[in-house]
Amino acid sequence: MAGRLVIVGAGQAGFALAAKLRALKDERPITILGSETSLPYQRPPLSKKYLLGEMTFDRLLFRPESWFADNNVEIRLSAWVEEIDRTAKTVRLQDGERVEYETLALATGATPRRLPEAIGGELAGVFTVRDKDDCDRLAEAMTPGRRLLVIGGGYIGLEAAAVARKLGLEVTVIEMADRILKRVAAKETADIMRAVHESHGVTIREETGLHRLIGEGGRVTAAELSDGSNLPVDLVVVGIGVTPNDRAAAEAGLAVANGIVVDAFCRTSDPSIFAMGDCAVFPWQGEEIRLESVQNAVDQAEAAAAVMAGGETAYDPKPWFWSDQYDVKLQIAGFNRGYDETLLRPGQREGASSVWYFREGRLIAVDAINDAKAYVTGKKMLESGINPDKAALADPASDLKTLLG
Known part of the structure; x- marks a missing residue:
């Protein structure tokens, strides 16, 4: 039996790694170290159905507590890793305890960027959204009639x-x-999503930044914007991106570059240490990329599990993402x-459309807005290497x- 695998991180990637190893009949002892107080759970519904009160937290758990004991997986919660000692092959927890490993997996995820204290980031009523505790605090504050400022027009901000x-x-x-959506989607997709939000009564102010937040009694009451205007607010959600959790890896001397650098087999610069999920930077189609998605967390973790179990197949992802906003489902295949070049194709029913992305004449991604057929077809094209005829693609009458x- 192989020696102990220690997984740092109890999110999607960390759990997927343990579950895949057990599915592969790998019997090595596994310890998962999770910083939260909860068993591993799904994050995407957290900021949507859970926050809306449409789904209870127990339904978000990947497995009940009994699964871990039944599968010889030790799960330790509220366990923060402060240091990796590669020579001794141990990780040191916040209480000083050292946990030995033969193989170490870093599934440490990412942390939302916060506003600096100098511009009001420490005020009560200012939120980021990443975990259950964040959503619980935000749910308590989100009462009808209150005025919310969302900082950042990416997917996280728009979903909030x-x-x-x-x-x-x-x-x-x-x-x-x-x-x-400047960094993540074409103008056509942004125009569609802007119209959706405005139809629901959201005010969107582009080319507008935050100068500072203003508070009274330690609680946010207004925002001074870059155009000089003052906006009364009761709460603020900050959606300005995330930072990969690579501190411990960097301090241990592992290669990092806005994330923990791994090879095509998910190995770091130390062959006994792997990394996967939001924290990992990996080679793909001649580039070094880091994907922040559930799909990548699961697929990369399962690829790492196959390598740990004796395989040697390189991780070659077929990226896909999604975002639910109101009754609109935005599904994305590929990496744009x-x-x-982009091409907008009207869908066959009202409210449906798709945006197709090309680089040097080849299809690289598609955004499907309430258009499952376009998503499925585009995904198949990307996976099969098919390059569609653009004239036919632009014709909504074409099948x-x-x-x-």
Whole structure:
């Protein structure tokens, strides 16, 4: 039997690694060290159905507590790893305890960026959204009629805005760039999503940043914006991206570059240490990338499990993402980084459309807005290496299935 595997991180990637090893009949002892107080759980519904009160927390758990004992997986909660000692092959916890490993897996995830204290980031009523505790605090504050400012027009900010409007809050979104979704989607997708939010009563102010938050008695009461205006607010959600949790790895001398650098087999610069999920930077199609998605967390963890169990197959992801906002489902296949051309295709029913991304004439991604057929077809094209005829693709009367060849 192989020696102990210690998994740092009890999120999607950490749990998927342990579960896949057991599915592969790997019997090595496994210890999962999780910083939260809860058993591993799904994060995507947390900021949507859970925050809306439509789903109880127990339904978010991957497995009941009994699963861990039944599968010889030790799960330790409220366990923070302060240091990795690669020579002794131990990790030191916040209470000084050292846990020995033969193989170490870093599934440490990422942390939301916060506002500096100098501009009001420490005021009560200012929130980031990442875990159960964040959502519990935000749910308590989200009462109808209150005024919410969302800082950041990416997916996290827009999803928070959608939930808040459903709960009856007045919502303003500010985005420093000239449009929402600037870093992650084409203008066509941004235009569609902006119209959706405005139709639900959200005010979106682009090319508008935050100068500072103003508070009374330690609680936020207003926001001074970059255009000089003052906006009265009762609470603020900050959605300005995340930082990969790579501190312990860097201090241990592992290669890091805005994340923990791994090879195609999920190994770090130390062959006995693996990394996966939001914290990992890996090679893909000639680039070094870091994907923040459930799909990548699960698939990369399962690829690492196969390597640990004796395989030697490189991780070659087929990226996909999704975002639910109101009654709109945005499904994304592929990775649009570096696109130089887009094509907007109307869907076959009202409210459906898709945006197709090309780089040097080749299809690299598709955004499907309430258009499952476009998503499924685009995903198949990307996985099969099919490059569709653009004229046929642009014609809404053409049958997408015929473009599969």
